[in-house]
Amino acid sequence: MENPDLVMQELLGASGSRFEGFRLGDVALSPDRVADILSAQLSDERRQRIEDVLDGRTYDIATVVEGVINTGNVSAVMRTAEGLGFQPFHVITGNVPFKHSRRTTQGAQKWLDVQQWEDPSGCVNALRDNRYQIVVLALTDDAVPLRDIDFNRKTALVLGNEQNGVSEAMLAAADTTCVLPAPGFVQSYNISVAAAMALHAAHAARFAAGSTGGNLSDADRIRLRADFYVRSVRRSEDILQRVLESS
Secondary structure, eight states, X not given: OOOHHHHHHHHHOSTTOOOOOEEETTEEEOHHHHHHHHHTTSOHHHHHHHHHHHHTOBSSEEEEEESOOBHHHHHHHHHHHHHTTBOEEEEEOTTOOOBOOSOOOTTGGGGSEXXXXXXXXXXXXXXXXXXXXXXXXXXXXXXEEGGGSOTTSOEEEEEOBTXXXXXXXHHHXXXXXXXXXXXXXXXXXXXXXXXXXXXXXHHHHHHHTXXXXXOOOHHHHHHHHHHHHHHHSTTHHHHHHXXXXXX
């Protein structure tokens, strides 16, 4: 059986890093230069697919999971966030042991900006520095319906673990708590289902307000294009290294 801690680390990948170019010692290639070099290694169809994905990407919705111990649930939430074009993904690991699930991300983590945090405070501070409102899915007395959230603001949508939800620290930091529609007898959903419902609602609300989905800055589009090229080309780092060594 796979080690769940190793599975989680694979999901987190190079946590905390954003692609800013390729470096070899003191010499670096900028993201636009990386894309120029690798472009010839991709088919026209693949390059167009990447442009289509970039058209739908946004940093305005950040997904946050806190203390989620089942690797399969983290995988499922990543797949939903990536599929809807929500680029930033934060994982607050806490100190609980992970449990392994056979469900996979289908590689979704490769296409996201994944950041890992040991506790809520660092994550919350980073989100606030980037002007996100912090919206926590939690069944609290003052929780509002999900439909009342203004997803046209930069929003960090926070989901808690499978047993106890989010921490008291995260609840204290929340700008708003909200609940999913639950007209049946069941009052809660599995985290992967809750994430799919909430993130899709965010996506739909943005379209209803006139958004076309993606709104990357020119710099982010160039950076992500290069990152996606690197991840799409076999032995891309070897190719880039040869270019630097020959320059």
